[in-house]
């Protein structure tokens with residue numbers, strides 16, 4: 196019965212068939228994963244005693260999906276976390292040992308809010324090697340780039356302020372901006388972006404434009420240099436901040452992506468650029484370390500917000516990262532990681548070619564990052580998730596990645612965490628799931644819309 200109800204939600208002629216009440220979706224835009232898990236308490240849709248900010252944000256679909264990933268019978272192609280095989284555990288263990296042996300008093304002591312200066316200096320030195328002029332005074336270490344997004348929103352955004360976001364974009368950023376009460380405006384950044392981008396900016400007067408220019412989450416896309424420069428120039432003219440989130444820029448398979456917006460910006464344009472990079476995908480997400488670079492004046496306010504939030508990023512984690520980088524371990528590890536993810540992506544592409552070509556599934560080859568972003572015309576991927584889990588495979592539906600007007604036929608597959616064999620099994624199960632979904636969708640159309648058959 197549950198399966199039947201799910202199929203009643205499938206797309207018909209590209210439109211969502213609304214057997215599921217729209218309000219359910221609005222109150223809980225990420226309900227697909229949440230409905231399935233059993234252990235976690237459900238978030239109340241309208242907690243009257245809580246703040247307006249709390250009411251604006253529901254839990255993340257991806258977090259909720261974690262509950263599913265623990266099920267041994269489900270092959271997860273959902274989570275975007277690094278495979279254990281991609282972590283340099285020996286190198287990290289060594290770096291932790293050095294941190295605790297050489298400066299234990301420092302490692303377990305409070306630190307300053309900007310972050311451990313020797314680590315910031317090493318970060319600045321690496322940035323310079325990729326053409327980014329920086330000095331340590333323009334960088335702050337944050338507790339992951341998720342915290343950087345939260346701090347940026349708290350420092351720059353008031354309820355009702357407009358924030359431009361790509362369509363689709365990283366769910367965690369949408370949540371941070373929503374929590375602050377931002378009015379999110381979606382902009383497509385495919386190819387060269389919309390022709391009327393400047394008109395949109397003049398009309399909306401955004402406070403900031405959030406971008407993931409390299410191997411984006413969820414699309415894997417890389418923004419063209421022309422569009423990067425166009426956005427920088429518009430930021431300078433119309434006075435909005437550009438938040439450049441470079442979480443995946445170092446995970447390229449062959450060629451590095453184009454220069455970052457921070458590297459491309461002229462002196463005047465730099466006044467509007469906030470650059471975020473993270474150690475999560477290149478070193479270890481459990482360290483919870485990222486860095487932010489922004490104009491010094493703005494950074495001062497960010498540091499005050501950080502003091503209110505967590506005082507500083509973990510000193511032990513910062514010293515561990517420092518010793519890892521200082522030993523010269525990062526570059527060789529990164530070469531291995533790039534090779535590893537390229538192989539993972541190739542395995543997924545081979546499995547897709549072998550199993551999915553006779554379904555409506557379509558996707559493009561990413562040149563880096565962790566994801567394939569697919570379209571499955573005729574299928575509502577949020578509604579299909581429960582069925583997919585029944586088939587033994589999990590993915591992330593496209594819906595929660597959109598600030599508005601979601602494309603329900605999209606889904607994200609991650610090749611980061613599963614082994615090559617598991618990727619093959621997962622894609623085979625997805626193919627079985629799609630075959631049965633297409634069949635049931637066709638039957639549904641036959642029984643409910645006979646006129647379409649004869650048209």
Ligand SMILES: Cc1ncc(COP(=O)(O)O)c(C=O)c1O
Nearest residue numbers: 339340341365412442473475485
């Ligand atoms: C685009 C993007 N930005 C930021 C983050 C947050 O990363 P972290 O807080 O681990 O640095 C993620 C995590 O997956 C991401 O995909």
